Amino acid sequence: MIVGLLWLLGCQLAGTAIAELTGIPVPGPVVGMLLLFIVLVVRRRDGESDPVIQVGDYFLSHLQLFFVPAGVGVIVYLAFIRDAVAPIVVALLGSWLLGLATVGWVLSLFLRRLSESAGTEGAPGEEIE
Amino acid sequence: MSTILWLFVTVAAYELGRWLRKRTHSPLAQPAAVAIVIVGALMTVSGTSYDDYADATALITFLLGPATVALAIPLYHQVARLKGLLVPVLVALTAGAVVSMVSGILLVRWLGGSEVLERTMATKSVTAPVTIALAERLGGYPELSACFAIVIGIVGAMIAPRVLDLLGIRDRRARGIAVGAVSHGIGTARMLEESPVEGAFSGLAMGLTAVVTCLLLPLVAYVLH
Numbered sequence: 066m067i068v069g070l071l072w073l074l075g076c077q078l079a080g081t082a083i084a085e086l087t088g089i090p091v092p093g094p095v096v097g098m099l100l101l102f103i104v105l106v107v108r109r110r111d112g113e114s115d116p117v118i119q120v121g122d123y124f125l126s127h128l129q130l131f132f133v134p135a136g137v138g139v140i141v142y143l144a145f146i147r148d149a150v151a152p153i154v155v156a157l158l159g160s161w162l163l164g165l166a167t168v169g170w171v172l173s174l175f176l177r178r179l180s181e182s183a184g185t186e187g188a189p190g191e192e193i194e
Numbered sequence: 195m196s197t198i199l200w201l202f203v204t205v206a207a208y209e210l211g212r213w214l215r216k217r218t219h220s221p222l223a224q225p226a227a228v229a230i231v232i233v234g235a236l237m238t239v240s241g242t243s244y245d246d247y248a249d250a251t252a253l254i255t256f257l258l259g260p261a262t263v264a265l266a267i268p269l270y271h272q273v274a275r276l277k278g279l280l281v282p283v284l285v286a287l288t289a290g291a292v293v294s295m296v297s298g299i300l301l302v303r304w305l306g307g308s309e310v311l312e313r314t315m316a317t318k319s320v321t322a323p324v325t326i327a328l329a330e331r332l333g334g335y336p337e338l339s340a341c342f343a344i345v346i347g348i349v350g351a352m353i354a355p356r357v358l359d360l361l362g363i364r365d366r367r368a369r370g371i372a373v374g375a376v377s378h379g380i381g382t383a384r385m386l387e388e389s390p391v392e393g394a395f396s397g398l399a400m401g402l403t404a405v406v407t408c409l410l411l412p413l414v415a416y417v418l419h
Contacts (some may be wrong), residue, residue, distance in 0.1 A: 073260040080263070090415075091408040092327035094262035099405065101266035106273075121264035124257070128379060129226035130208045131258045132322040134251040136230040136344060137204075138337025140237065141244050145311075145338070152307030153342075156315050159301050161346050161376050164294030164319055165354065168286045168399070169363035169372035175282035176365050 069120030076101040200233075200242075200250035207232040221351035224380060226322075227344055258323040265321070269401040272394045275367075283371060284406070287399060290375045291407050294319045295414050309418070310334060316414050317407060318342035321378040324404045328411065332418070343378065350377025351384035366391045374399025 080097025083089075089096075101117070113119070139146075146153060211228030237247055248255070276283060298315040307315075314334030317325050322343045329339035354373045363369055366389055373381040374396035382400055386393030 070260070073263045076263045076266075077259045090331065090411040091405075092262075092324065092331070094259045094327065095324060095404060095408050097259075097263040098266045098269075098401070101263050102269055105266060105270040118267055121267040124261045124264045125267065127208075128261050128321075128323070129211075129224065130205065130229075131254055131261050132326065132340050132344075133204055133208055133226055133229045133233065134248060134255045135258075135322070135326050135337050135340040136226055137233045137237070137247060138244055138335075139230065139341040140234045142335060142338045145335075149307050149311055152302045152305035152311060153315075155305055156298050156301035156307070157318065157342060157346055158349065160294045160298035160315070161319070161349060162357065163297045164290045164376040165350075165357065165372050166361050167293040168290035168375045169358060169361055169368050171289050172282055172286035172368040172371055173363055173365055175286065176279075176368060179278070179282070 066116065066120060069116035069118075072101065072104070072117040073097075073121060073124070076104070196242075196246065197250045200247055201253065203236060204229065204233055204251055204254060221348055221380075221384060224344065224348055227348065230341070230344075258326065262321075262323040262327075265401050265404065268397045272398045275394060275398065279367070283399070283402070286368075286371060287375055287402050287406050288410070290372070291319070291403060291410055292413070294376060295407070295410070296417055299414070299417055312418060314339045315342065316418070318346055319376045319378070320404050320407050321400055324407070328407065331411070332415065344380070347377045347380025350381035354381055354384065355388060367395050370395025371399040375403045378403070 076097040077094050078097075079100055080095070081093030084091055084093040084096050105117070207229035208225050210232065211223065211225030214228055215223040215225060233247075236242075237244070295316045298318065299312045302312045302315050310333070312334075313332045314329055316332060316334070317328040318339055320328065320343065322340045325339045325343045326336045329336045350373055354377060355369075358369050358372065363372060369388075370385050370392035373385050373392070377384075378400045382393060382396040385396040
């Protein structure tokens with residue numbers, strides 16, 4: 066448990082240090098995530114008993130708890146939201162739909178090309194009815 | 195006294211949200227959303243300021259950091275699925291992140307929203323812990339961006355599969371990647387119910403989108419000027 070926590074905190078510390086020293090616009094914990102990813106790939110230990118994976122999976126299963134205090138901060142912005150309901154609703158839904166369609170269509174296009182060039186039409190695609 | 199009180203209330207409200215989700219299986223019953231409504235109501239009733247509450251719950255907020263680092267684990271478990279697909283997936287996610295952020299900013303601008311709203315809207319497709327960090331960096335309201343992220347996750351969980359049908363996107367891998375790219379963890383939980391393939395690809399897209407979005411931040415800053 067403690068060993069796993071140490072790995073997570075260590076990666077966050079190293080990530081934060083790298084972000085601050087280099088001035089890259091990436092948050093420290095995200096750099097830490099990339100570092101942990103590299104550590105996992107290099108170690109190639111996959112077991113469920115691995116301390117980092119145990120502690121990390123537990124943290125992730127309750128990820129929603131950790132952003133409750135930030136989310137509660139919305140009560141400070143209720144008047145701000147009321148004054149801008151239209152831009153908020155339209156921009157939220159509009160950009161969500163455009164993003165979803167872009168990713169889905171671009172990737173579908175690539176996958177169709179790939180399966181055509183491999184001559185295995187539909188086989189790895191696992192399409193639904 | 196108030197520290198332990200608000201810590202207890204926050205964890206209890208979250209637990210109640212988990213219980214509700216288990217009972218109702220509704221995408222609306224997100225533990226974070228339930229907890230935010232309950233805690234917000236209690237604060238209004240008791241006249242507690244948000245600054246006092248944020249101080250009291252600093253311990254919980256701190257854990258966002260290690261939890262963000264832990265996102266590497268599902269990425270590591272699923273990365274083998276990317277074999278031969280890495281370039282298409284990265285191209286699709288980059289295109290999606292650009293379209294989603296730029297369209298969010300421009301829609302706010304055209305509808306007369308404020309500049310700080312543009313900055314808050316830009317990164318809402320990313321998983322909440324990363325959104326909070328990025329909104330801070332862009333000069334938006336981090337707390338509001340976290341709420342946008344939760345809301346858009348719930349929207350995704352409720353309608354994404356049907357919208358994908360309407361858009362004619364049928365490949366399970368493309369469906370999973372698309373939802374993970376715009377509705378992060380809450381959308382991923384929904385896609386896991388559709389099929390393991392869609393869930394796995396959605397989780398993968400959520401992690402990769404967080405990274406891609408961070409790297410695109412200079413571009414976003416340029417659009418915001």
